[in-house]
Amino acid sequence: MKSSDTGLIHLKANMRRHMLSERNSMLPSAIKLKSELIQERFMALSEFRSIKVLASYYPLGSEVRTFRIIERAFDIDRIVALPKINKDRMDFYEIEANTNLYTNKFGIKEPPSCSSRVSDELDLLLVPGLAFDTSGYRIGYGYGYYDKFLANKGNSITSVGLAYDSQVVEQVPHLCHDKKLDILLTDRRTFHF
Secondary structure: OOHHHHHHHHHHHHHHHHHHHHHHOOOHHHHHHHHHHHHHHHHOOHHHHOOOEEEOOOOOOOOOOOHHHHHHHHHOOOEEEEEEEEOOEEEEEEEOOOOOOEEOOOOOEEOOOOOOEOHHHOOEEEEOOOEEEOOOOEEOOOOOHHHHHHHHHOOOOEEEEEOOHHHEEOOOOOOOOOOOOOEEEOOOOEEEO
């Protein structure tokens, strides 16, 4: 590993800690209100209305909520999928409105193993994160699952970051394997990259 990469990794780790602390300090009422604004903004996108298969995430802690998006996708007869971690990779599995989810080792809700794998059918991927910049880069939790998944998909999927406006910074440190988002939505702004 190059020394410049080591420096970027440390910068990312520091930013990750700071942004998680900031996000976790939000009041539940602010999380609810801002999440509703972000979800409404997302559901107004033409990219959402034209999809067949939506890959969402199940919000953890103070992450932007996705429940209204998932409900709306079911209402308009779209297939909805959630991620499941399989060793060092992430795949997406179809859920129904009444699917019982299980908690994985990271504390994240996942579909059961008997669900249908739909990773190759996805049109749009909702991406969580801790920090996002105005060029489309993000900092996640440091495991690289979303970057690896997007690298394997190439340009066949639209990636949309959901963030509170306070999570947007001028620039996040990024490595050559980090993947840019296509769209970033906050409670105040929309970015297309």
